[in-house]
Amino acid sequence: MTTLAMQISGRNKLKGKVVNVVPGIVTAEVEIDIGNGNIITGVITKGSLEELQIKQGDELTALIKATSVMFIKE
Amino acid sequence: MTTLAMQISGRNKLKGKVVNVVPGIVTAEVEIDIGNGNIITGVITKGSLEELQIKQGDELTALIKATSVMFIKE
Amino acid sequence: MTTLAMQISGRNKLKGKVVNVVPGIVTAEVEIDIGNGNIITGVITKGSLEELQIKQGDELTALIKATSVMFIKE
Amino acid sequence: MTTLAMQISGRNKLKGKVVNVVPGIVTAEVEIDIGNGNIITGVITKGSLEELQIKQGDELTALIKATSVMFIKE
Amino acid sequence: MTTLAMQISGRNKLKGKVVNVVPGIVTAEVEIDIGNGNIITGVITKGSLEELQIKQGDELTALIKATSVMFIKE
Amino acid sequence: MTTLAMQISGRNKLKGKVVNVVPGIVTAEVEIDIGNGNIITGVITKGSLEELQIKQGDELTALIKATSVMFIKE
Numbered sequence: 342m343t344t345l346a347m348q349i350s351g352r353n354k355l356k357g358k359v360v361n362v363v364p365g366i367v368t369a370e371v372e373i374d375i376g377n378g379n380i381i382t383g384v385i386t387k388g389s390l391e392e393l394q395i396k397q398g399d400e401l402t403a404l405i406k407a408t409s410v411m412f413i414k415e
Numbered sequence: 416m417t418t419l420a421m422q423i424s425g426r427n428k429l430k431g432k433v434v435n436v437v438p439g440i441v442t443a444e445v446e447i448d449i450g451n452g453n454i455i456t457g458v459i460t461k462g463s464l465e466e467l468q469i470k471q472g473d474e475l476t477a478l479i480k481a482t483s484v485m486f487i488k489e
Numbered sequence: 490m491t492t493l494a495m496q497i498s499g500r501n502k503l504k505g506k507v508v509n510v511v512p513g514i515v516t517a518e519v520e521i522d523i524g525n526g527n528i529i530t531g532v533i534t535k536g537s538l539e540e541l542q543i544k545q546g547d548e549l550t551a552l553i554k555a556t557s558v559m560f561i562k563e
Numbered sequence: 564m565t566t567l568a569m570q571i572s573g574r575n576k577l578k579g580k581v582v583n584v585v586p587g588i589v590t591a592e593v594e595i596d597i598g599n600g601n602i603i604t605g606v607i608t609k610g611s612l613e614e615l616q617i618k619q620g621d622e623l624t625a626l627i628k629a630t631s632v633m634f635i636k637e
Numbered sequence: 638m639t640t641l642a643m644q645i646s647g648r649n650k651l652k653g654k655v656v657n658v659v660p661g662i663v664t665a666e667v668e669i670d671i672g673n674g675n676i677i678t679g680v681i682t683k684g685s686l687e688e689l690q691i692k693q694g695d696e697l698t699a700l701i702k703a704t705s706v707m708f709i710k711e
Numbered sequence: 712m713t714t715l716a717m718q719i720s721g722r723n724k725l726k727g728k729v730v731n732v733v734p735g736i737v738t739a740e741v742e743i744d745i746g747n748g749n750i751i752t753g754v755i756t757k758g759s760l761e762e763l764q765i766k767q768g769d770e771l772t773a774l775i776k777a778t779s780v781m782f783i784k785e
Contacts, residue, residue, distance in 0.1 A: 346637075347495050347635060347636070347637050348540070348541050348635070348636045348637075349487075349497070349552065349633060349634075349635050350531075350533040350534070350537035350538075350541055350633045350634045350635070351485070351537075351552075351633045352456040352534055352536065352537060353454075353455055353456060354487070355453055363736070363737055364736075364737075365587060365588075365735060365736035365737035365738070366585070366586075366587035366588060366735075366736065367585055367586075367587035367590045367591060367592045367606060368587070368590055368606065368737045368738055369737060370481070370737045370756060370758070371486060373486075375451065375453065376451045377449065377450040377451035377453075379429055379449065379451075380427075381427055381479075381484060382426040382427055382481045382484070382756065382758070383481055383482075383484030383485065383486055383498075384481045384482045384484070384556070384737060384738065384756060385484075385485065385486060385498040386498070386500055386555050386592060386604065386606060388500065388592070388604070389486075389498035389499075389500060390498075392496070393486065393488045393496050393498060394488075395486065395488065399488065400488075400489075401486045401487065401488055402486065402487040402488075402489070403484050403485070403486060403487075404484070404485040404486065404487050404497065404499075405455075405479055405483060405484055405485070406483065406630075406631075406633055407444070407456045407457055407458045407534050407537075408457075408458045408532070408630045408631075408776075408778045409479060409480065409483035409776075409778075410455060410456070410457030410458070410459075410477050410478070410479055411425070411457065411459065411477070411478040411479070411719060411720045411721045411776055412445060412447075412457055412459060412463075412467065412469065412475045412476065412477060412478065412719075412720045413423075413428070413475065413476040413477075413478050413717060413718070413719050413720070414467045414469065414473065414474075414475055414476075414717070414718045415474075415476070415716075415717050415718075420711075421709060421710070421711050421717050422709070422710045422711075422762070422763050423707060423708075423709050423719070423774065424707045424708045424709075424753075424755040424756070424759035424760075424763060425707045425759075425774075426756055426758065426759060437514070437515055438514075438515075439513060439514035439515035439516070439661060439662075440513075440514060440659070440660075440661035440662060441659055441660075441661035441664045441665060441666045441680060442515045442516055442661070442664055442680065443515060444515045444534060444536070456534065456536070457720075458515060458516065458534060458778070459720040460666060460678065460680060460720070460722055460777050462666070462678070462722065463720035463721075463722060463777075464720075466718070467718050467720060478719065478721075480704075480705075480707055481756050481759075482554075482556045482704045482705075482754070483554075483556075485497060485498045485499045485554055486497075486498045487495060487496070487497050487498070488495070488496045489494075489495050489496075497635075499633070500604040501602075501603055501604060502635070503601055511662070511663055512662075512663075513661060513662035513663035513664070514661075514662060516663045516664055517663060518629070518663045518682060518684070519634060521634075523599065523601065524599040525597065525598040525599035525601075527577055527597065527599075527601075528575075529575055529627075529632060530574040530575060530629045530632070530682065530684070531629055531630075531632030531633065531634055532629045532630045532632070532663060532664065532682060533632075533633065533634060537634075541634065541636045543634065543636065547636065548636075548637075549634045549635065549636055550634065550635040550636075550637070551632050551633070551634060551635075552632070552633040552634065552635050553603075553627055553631060553632055553633070554631065555592070555604045555605055555606045556605075556606045556702075556704045557627060557628065557631035557702075557704075558603060558604070558605030558606070558607075558625050558626070558627055559573070559605065559607065559625070559626040559627070559645060559646045559647045559702055560593060560595075560605055560607060560611075560615065560617065560623045560624065560625060560626065560645075560646045561571075561576070561623065561624040561625075561626050561643060561644070561645050561646070562615045562616075562617065562621065562622075562623055562624075562643070562644045563622075563624070563642075563643050563644075568785075569643050569783060569784070569785050570688070570689050570783070570784045570785075571645070571700065571781060571782075571783050572679075572681040572682075572685035572686075572689055572781045572782045572783070573685075573700075573781045574682055574684065574685060587735060587736075588733070588734075588735035588736065589733055589734075589735035589738045589739060589740045589754060590735070590738055590754065605646075606704070607646040608646075608648055608703050608740060608752065608754060610648065610740070610752070611646035611647075611648060611703075612646075614644070615644050615646060626645065626647075628681075628778075628779075628781055629682050630680070630778045630779075645783075647781070648752040649750075649751055649752060650783070651749055666777070667782060669782075671747065671749065672747040673745065673746040673747035673749075675725055675745065675747075676723075677723055677775075677780060678722040678723055678777045678780065679777055679778075679780030679781065679782055680777045680778045680780070681780075681781065681782060685782075689782065689784045691782065691784065695784065696784075696785075697782045697783065697784055698782065698783040698784075698785070699780050699781070699782060699783075700780070700781040700782065700783050701751075701775055701779060701780055701781070702779065703740070703752045703753055703754045704753075704754045705775060705776065705779035706751060706752070706753030706754070706755075706773050706774070706775055707721070707753065707755065707773070707774040707775070708741060708743075708753055708755060708759075708763065708765065708771045708772065708773060708774065709719075709724070709771065709772040709773075709774050710763045710764075710765065710769065710770075710771055710772075711770075711772070
């Protein structure tokens with residue numbers, strides 16, 4: 342028996358592997374390598390870092406709402 | 416010859432090619448293909464869409480502030 | 490039997506029932522009643538509205554990153 | 564004589580009582596209990612924490628812009 | 638005589654006069670002139686536009702959370 | 712001679728001079744004076760602070776996405 346299909350409205354989901362974690366007091370920085378030479382850096386709460394037990398090497402998906410994305414044209 | 420080096424504090428810069436544009440009244444949706452099977456969807460103002468003259472095939476860089484990034488662990 | 494445990498770093502998860510949906514061209518407004526007299530209003534992409542097939546009466550969870558929360562003191 | 568009627572465009576205002584405060588160096592975490600089993604966690608600047616003199620037991624209203632809200636469907 | 642002092646944790650409050658309003662279906666764009674040659678453009682919900690009855694010439698204060706601010710160095 | 716024209720979709724660009732820098736562990740607070748009595752406070756990552764070598768007296772431009780702007784009416 343299989344359960345589940347949690348769907349999230351946030352448009353952007355980028356899978357990667359944790360390459361760096363910097364815990365602070367309130368926040369923490371997490372960097373994941375999503376391939377193709379791209380690194381995603383996120384700042385989350387230290388509480389989330391601990392609850393999700395995020396550590397180097399973990400497989401994570403970065404979640405980014407479409408309204409948070411800007412574009413640069415050169 | 417002059418070189419301009421504009422630096423932006425926003426941590427995440429993902430280069431891609433525009434694959435879809437949906438103009439609305441106030442906002443517009445832009446999708447870029449950043450390779451490795453990843454599409455980035457952004458919602459910007461229609462004013463920005465027109466000012467940057469964004470159209471399918473353009474090379475754009477998605478800019479995302481680190482505090483806008485969440486992580487999912489499965 | 491499989492159980493999937495997807496964990497999201499976003500701190501705030503508020504369960505409610507959809508009481509209103511306003512689809513636009515690019516974006517859509519969704520309102521959920523989380524009880525205790527509180528309504529949560531969110532603006533997501535129309536694409537997400539359609540993909541999650543959100544309609545009145547649905548049980549949804551609002552997800553809000555801690556860095557998006559301000560406080561008012563009276 | 565009473566004055567006032569400050570109106571804010573941010574759609575979501577959730578009243579609660581402060582149950583936890585974690586001051587950092589630049590930021591601070593504040594948690595309020597909004598009833599019905601819901602806790603709202605916010606990360607604000609340490610400067611705001613001090614200016615508003617936020618402490619456990621205070622009555623605060625969480626303010627969240629509609630574009631910062633995502634939805635999860637299970 | 639009573640004075641009410643509502644304080645908001647959002648760090649940035651910029652007073653200006655409305656110079657342009659573009660209502661959409663779900664969202665609306667509002668531009669205020671804050672002086673010194675600076676215009677602030679905001680996208681809010683159409684519901685907020687109507688509730689606050691925002692129209693050209695109104696005195697408004699733009700409110701921006703510190704975590705939403707990036708910096709560019711040239 | 713070459714001219715570079717980097718365009719950013721973020722609507723709000725406010726030029727100022729750095730009047731305060733508070734480095735934390737993960738994040739850092741930067742305040743710029745944009746004239747007309749207005750100070751802009753931003754919280755960025757400590758990594759960005761160091762990469763852009765931001766220090767008091769620097770000329771910076773604050774960049775704020777239109778969807779991050781709220782309005783207050785008194």
